[in-house]
Amino acid sequence: MPDNKDLEAMIGIVGKKYASNNKAITASYLAKSVMGLESQIPDIVVRPKYMEEIRKILVYCSSEKVAVSPISAGLSGGFSCPTIKPAGILIDLSRMNRIIEVDEENRYVVVEPGVTNGQIWAFMLKHHPDWAPPIPDGAPPAATVMGDAIDRGFSLYTSSVGPQGDNFMCAEIVFPNGDILRTGSWALPFAKPFYKYGLGPDIWSTIMGSQGTMGVITKIAVKIYPHPKFKTLVNWGMGNPYDMQDVTFDLGKLEFGVAHNTVMVQGGNYGIVMCRWPKDKIPHDLEFFKNKGYSEWWMNWEIWAQSQKELDHCVDTINTYCSNYRKSTRCRDPDQMIPQELHPKQIASRLKKPNKIAVPYSLWEAGFLFITWYTPWNECAHFAEMYNSVLENHGFAPVMWIASIERCRQALCMPIICFDSTKDEDIERVQEVNRETTEYSLKQGWLNYRPDPYIHAPLMYSQAAMYWKYLRKIKKMFDPNMIMHPGRLALP
Numbered sequence: 001m002p003d004n005k006d007l008e009a010m011i012g013i014v015g016k017k018y019a020s021n022n023k024a025i026t027a028s029y030l031a032k033s034v035m036g037l038e039s040q041i042p043d044i045v046v047r048p049k050y051m052e053e054i055r056k057i058l059v060y061c062s063s064e065k066v067a068v069s070p071i072s073a074g075l076s077g078g079f080s081c082p083t084i085k086p087a088g089i090l091i092d093l094s095r096m097n098r099i100i101e102v103d104e105e106n107r108y109v110v111v112e113p114g115v116t117n118g119q120i121w122a123f124m125l126k127h128h129p130d131w132a133p134p135i136p137d138g139a140p141p142a143a144t145v146m147g148d149a150i151d152r153g154f155s156l157y158t159s160s161v162g163p164q165g166d167n168f169m170c171a172e173i174v175f176p177n178g179d180i181l182r183t184g185s186w187a188l189p190f191a192k193p194f195y196k197y198g199l200g201p202d203i204w205s206t207i208m209g210s211q212g213t214m215g216v217i218t219k220i221a222v223k224i225y226p227h228p229k230f231k232t233l234v235n236w237g238m239g240n241p242y243d244m245q246d247v248t249f250d251l252g253k254l255e256f257g258v259a260h261n262t263v264m265v266q267g268g269n270y271g272i273v274m275c276r277w278p279k280d281k282i283p284h285d286l287e288f289f290k291n292k293g294y295s296e297w298w299m300n301w302e303i304w305a306q307s308q309k310e311l312d313h314c315v316d317t318i319n320t321y322c323s324n325y326r327k328s329t330r331c332r333d334p335d336q337m338i339p340q341e342l343h344p345k346q347i348a349s350r351l352k353k354p355n356k357i358a359v360p361y362s363l364w365e366a367g368f369l370f371i372t373w374y375t376p377w378n379e380c381a382h383f384a385e386m387y388n389s390v391l392e393n394h395g396f397a398p399v400m401w402i403a404s405i406e407r408c409r410q411a412l413c414m415p416i417i418c419f420d421s422t423k424d425e426d427i428e429r430v431q432e433v434n435r436e437t438t439e440y441s442l443k444q445g446w447l448n449y450r451p452d453p454y455i456h457a458p459l460m461y462s463q464a465a466m467y468w469k470y471l472r473k474i475k476k477m478f479d480p481n482m483i484m485h486p487g488r489l490a491l492p
């Protein structure tokens with residue numbers, strides 16, 4: 001556990017103002033790590049501004065064998081960020097918030113870790129209005145581009161261009177021994193960040209998804225995409241997850257002409273609406289929502305196009321596919337397969353970025369947790385049916401959100417578990433749901449995204465021993481004293 005000597009060393013590196021073991025400050029980071037059930041209060045918080053400071057912090061902690069956890073904003077959610085025992089030193093990178101370069105020709109932006117979604121969005125709107133940076137669609141504006149990219153999240157155009165990890169071009173990483181590695185084309189001193197698979201075998205991919213266990217990333221280049229003016233939403237209701245899955249798959253598999261224009265394709269069940277309100281203020285039963293015109297399930301296509309003609313073509317194609325599907329023998333529930341008219345205000349609010357669409361889940365019962373899984377698209381209905389029944393068996397509202405990644409090549413399935421975080425028995429129930437669904441899902445070959453160190457990682461790696469063996473070797477190579485986020489990903 002770090003002591004006063006370690007605090008003095010941190011003060012020596014970043015200055016008195018930016019290193020502290022004051023309980024009020026360290027405890028505030030526990031609240032920041034939203035949705036982690038077992039997160040710990042760090043012993044010391046340090047807030048560097050420069051890469052050289054990070055290098056000194058890591059070299060010191062490595063030689064003194066002090067645990068280190070880096071965060072960009074600490075809002076990753078669903079277990080990814082929380083500091084775990086030994087809590088050690090938390091490196092808060094929010095002061096490193098420079099937008100270093102925007103290159104419209106080569107279509108990338110270079111940012112430091114502390115650049116938030118709100119900051120980059122406002123900056124681009126003002127200085128580069130024809131370009132959209134890859135911010136996550138529903139994450140808080142205070143979360144960062146870096147946190148989402150290295151976590152391989154999903155962006156506002158993820159159904160068109162793939163997972164956030166694919167938007168990544170090059171990185172600058174500081175390792176615990178003080179080495180600084182630049183990946184991709186950046187490995188050459190004069191190269192632009194135009195090619196991610198740099199010099200022979202790609203090292204960056206081993207660090208992507210490492211949840212702060214390998215080194216601290218101090219700079220990244222991510223792709224930007226044109227931001228066309230013609231946009232709208234199409235929404236269809238469905239009676240069950242299979243109709244939702246199948247018609248969406250038909251459209252996704254078209255790939256060209258339509259699927260590339262549907263930037264965000266996301267659906268779910270009526271519980272999503274219900275759980276964005278305080279629990280005692282809204283009826284919970286499906287009939288109430290049916291009477292309001294909601295189907296039990298729905299799918300929402302957000303379309304970006306270069307012209308009105310292109311936009312109309314996409315809208316028509318989606319409507320034609322859904323209408324034809326409704327009439328076909330494949331449709332299990334034609335009565336609930338209906339187009340859902342959206343009020344212009346609903347469309348405007350959905351198109352607004354960064355949006356705060358996911359934040360109201362905390363209204364239901366204060367605590368909420370996203371436990372996200374990847375499945376092949378044509379297995380997402382099976383996942384949803386299984387998970388919702390486990391949620392209900394444990395007394396939770398069945399709330400499921402599903403998004404297409406890369407034109408339905410993968411489904412990102414996100415059960416939203418709303419619970420009372422002040423009650424121990426609720427936390428135990430969440431853990432029971434997590435264990436039961438993890439055991440089931442791994443047998444189906446589904447992957448947990450942002451694995452937690454207590455249930456997902458041990459269960460997952462116990463079935464992939466050879467992969468884990470090499471992961472440990474890689475970790476030891478970058479971090480021989482195992483100081484970085486120790487215990488995360490079951491990598492002690």
Ligand SMILES: Cc1cc2nc3c(=O)[nH]c(=O)nc-3n(C[C@H](O)[C@H](O)[C@H](O)COP(=O)(O)OP(=O)(O)OC[C@H]3O[C@@H](n4cnc5c(N)ncnc54)[C@H](O)[C@@H]3O)c2cc1C
Pocket residue numbers: 034069070071072073074075076077080081093113136137138139140142143144145146147148149150151152153154155164210211212213215216217218358359485
């Ligand atoms: C309400 C809500 C909605 C959300 N919606 C979305 C969404 O629509 N799409 C989506 O993809 N995600 C979503 N998320 C998840 C999350 O907000 C994003 O992934 C977010 O961008 C994480 O950024 P962060 O800066 O908070 O990351 P952090 O929590 O700071 O970090 C994420 C992980 O990376 C590590 N890390 C962070 N910075 C560094 C660094 N510089 N070097 C090395 N390791 C580092 C951390 O240790 C941690 O394990 C949502 C979260 C919430 C709470």
